[in-house]
Amino acid sequence: MMLQNWAQFALTVGVALAKPPISKQYATGNFEAKCASIASKLDVENATVYFSQFVAAGQNLSIPDRNVTCGPPYQAVSADLCRIALYVATSKSSGINMEAWLPSNFSGRFLSTGNGGLAGCIGYDDMAYTTSLGFASVGANNGHNGTSGGAFYNQPEVVADFAYRSIHTNVLVGKEITKKFYGSPHTKSYYLGCSTGGRQGFKSAQDFPEDFDGIVAGAPALAFNNLTSWSGHFYNVTGPPGSETFVPTAMWLTTIHEDIMKQCDLIDGYADGIIEDASTCKYNASSLLCGGSNTDSSSCLTATQVETVQKVFSPLTLSDGSLVYPRMQPGSEGVAAFAVYGGAPFIYNVDFFRYAIYNDPNWNPLTINETDYINAAIKNPSNIDTFKGDLSAVQARGAKILHYHGQMDGIITSENSPRYYEHVSKTMGKTPAELDDFYRFFRISGTGHCQGGDGASVIGQALQSFQSTDPAENVLMAVVDWVENGNAPETIVGTHWVNGTQSAGVDYKRAHCKYPKRNVYKGKGDPKAVESWECVEERSTKTDPC
Ligand SMILES: *[C@@H]1O[C@H](CO)[C@@H](O)[C@H](O)[C@H]1NC(C)=O
Ligand SMILES: *[C@@H]1O[C@H](CO)[C@@H](O)[C@H](O)[C@H]1NC(C)=O
Ligand SMILES: *[C@@H]1O[C@H](CO)[C@@H](O)[C@H](O)[C@H]1NC(C)=O
Ligand SMILES: *[C@@H]1O[C@H](CO)[C@@H](O)[C@H](O)[C@H]1NC(C)=O
Ligand SMILES: *[C@@H]1O[C@H](CO)[C@@H](O)[C@H](O)[C@H]1NC(C)=O
Ligand SMILES: *[C@@H]1O[C@H](CO)[C@@H](O)[C@H](O)[C@H]1NC(C)=O
Ligand SMILES: *[C@@H]1O[C@H](CO)[C@@H](O)[C@H](O)[C@H]1NC(C)=O
Ligand SMILES: *[C@@H]1O[C@H](CO)[C@@H](O)[C@H](O)[C@H]1NC(C)=O
Ligand SMILES: *[C@@H]1O[C@H](CO)[C@@H](O)[C@H](O)[C@H]1NC(C)=O
Ligand SMILES: *[C@@H]1O[C@H](CO)[C@@H](O)[C@H](O)[C@H]1NC(C)=O
Secondary structure, three states: OOHHHHHHHHHHHHHHHOOOOOOHHHOOOOHHHHHHHHHHHOOOOOEEEEEEEEEOOOOEEEOOOOOHHHOOOEEEOOOOEEEEEEEEEEEOOEEEEEEEEEEOOOOOEEEEEOOOOOOEOOOHHHHHHHHHOOOEEEEEOOOOOEOOOHHHOOOHHHHHHHHHHHHHHHHHHHHHHHHHHHOOOOOEEEEEEEOHHHHHHHHHHHHOOOOOOEEEEEOOOOOHHHHHHHHHHHHHHHOOOOOOOOOOHHHHHHHHHHHHHHHHHHHHOOOOOOOOOHHHOOOOHHHHEOEOOEOOOOOOEOHHHHHHHHHHOOOEEOOOOOEEEOOOOOOOHHHHHHHOOOOOOOHHHHHHHHHHHOOOOOOOHHHOOHHHHHHHHHHOHHHOOOOOOOOHHHHHOOOEEEEEEEOOOOOOOOOHHHHHHHHHHHHHOOOHHHHOOOEEEEEEOOOOOOOOOOOOOEOOOEOOEOOOOOHHHOHHHHHHHHHHHOOOOOEEEEEEEHHHOHHHOEEEEEEEEEOOEEEEEOOOOOOOOHHHEEEEEOOOOOOOOO
């Protein structure tokens, strides 16, 4: 837990955040007493209410029964709220643990948080973040406890909870509880999630269009089956450490990353270690081939290693040429070198294939090959794929989707996001100008998986990545402003903190562009000034989504 950030968060914005609009209709009388008695008054179908508990602003909430793999057993909370915990059966053999956090300073807005990885972990930090902004927030454990996928083994209903049912149930029950507690229904309904949480946001948009009025979906794990194939295939590319094909981690972090910057950093007009649109970078690693004057094996690559790097930055295809997943985007080595190029199987790939695809704990991730890719795509348990291109139901009811993806994401390639956007465009027969009405996608440069990174990565996507409640600089408040006031975001301004540390202050801000535009330096002016950059139109016609 980032305590320093939390303290800073409370200090810098506490006052501003403490004043969300409060509507008279939610006057709650004696809040503590109301909270104490609500548990016994809730009568929700299929649910068992465990407890309700008043949590005072500033409290370091103790969560003793949180699974140890999910994070520390406490959460700092900055709003007075009523915490309600319950279990909801979702089938004869599965169910979710969920919580509703209902703030005393309720803005009328309901919000569901999402999950991450294969995890069954309630997103307490997201709940703390959003309740501090006045949302009534719910979070669920995705149908199982802990970060592993072991609970999927021979339990298709648990997989179904993970694929779609946990969030949907959480929303239905959460809205009902919110209404019962405050005495009238919420005004608007929102979603905030990243990674698996980003996929869950799109799952709602695709299959449960009534659930939300505004969705923030970051780095979405779309085309989930193929994504796990792709995550697993890196082992096949690198081989284990020490093998001829293996490229040492230090090499990725320094020599290769620097060579990528040498070839690609200036494409956006300014060399600052940030590639604004990573899809423009057609990196060629043969520049690092040992030979001639370059013979130092700590700074050059063998021909076999060059091939490894080229494969990493090439799309994963079947032998017939059909696409499984787009390439890793160059620039993300800082995360990817550890996450997927380390010469070991990727944990999510292993668990998903063993327990959700094959139901075989002995499936061997070391021999992963295209038979596995095909099997996963065919099995597609509970349609976890989440790649439906028709979003017309969400559009028809006036809901809005804000999709973002970090351009240094080393866990889910940022190139899958424009692929999905183009798939929606093609499926619905709509140009970007037409999609703008309800669906906008932003490439967030200098940003790793969901948050963190070398650039202006702070866009209000999480408690630890928060600078301002200004909709111009906060993806959640941006979608609220879009839904409630019709102010659709043209850019998302990100902040880079000095040294990447909030307490050290703001280094610079940069406005991230709405796809298909991309950000370029104007060629003059302070490169740290937002105005020195502009979004230019350049839609790639090469992207064939299918
Ligand atoms: C709730 O909002 C009121 C009025 O804006 C403010 O005075 C109060 O400090 C807030 N309380 C909490 C716990 O956030
Ligand atoms: C919350 O409590 C835990 C355990 O007692 C402690 O380690 C942590 O520093 C506390 N956090 C805050 C913000 O006080
Ligand atoms: C309650 O659970 C049953 C199956 O176990 C399901 O058919 C029904 O839709 C559930 N009710 C609600 C409100 O979710
Ligand atoms: C998950 O943990 C909660 C306690 O936080 C417990 O009530 C529940 O039974 C657990 N669920 C499963 C499926 O183990
Ligand atoms: C905690 O999570 C781990 C990893 O997912 C799991 O193996 C373990 O059973 C969980 N513990 C409990 C008590 O549920
Ligand atoms: C990668 O897969 C191919 C085809 O299945 C296989 O021949 C090769 O040995 C694998 N490489 C590694 C490092 O496992
Ligand atoms: C990379 O550069 C080498 C040497 O200039 C060239 O032979 C090769 O075709 C290039 N590879 C790609 C994938 O562009
Ligand atoms: C997943 O990969 C299979 C090949 O194994 C391909 O046929 C399918 O189109 C891919 N799905 C997506 C959504 O890209
Ligand atoms: C390819 O994957 C299949 C399915 O997991 C497995 O049975 C087979 O042994 C693998 N092939 C090789 C050459 O390792
Ligand atoms: C920058 O961050 C590092 C750790 O990431 C820390 O050791 C150093 O003191 C920080 N410098 C400043 C000026 O904040």
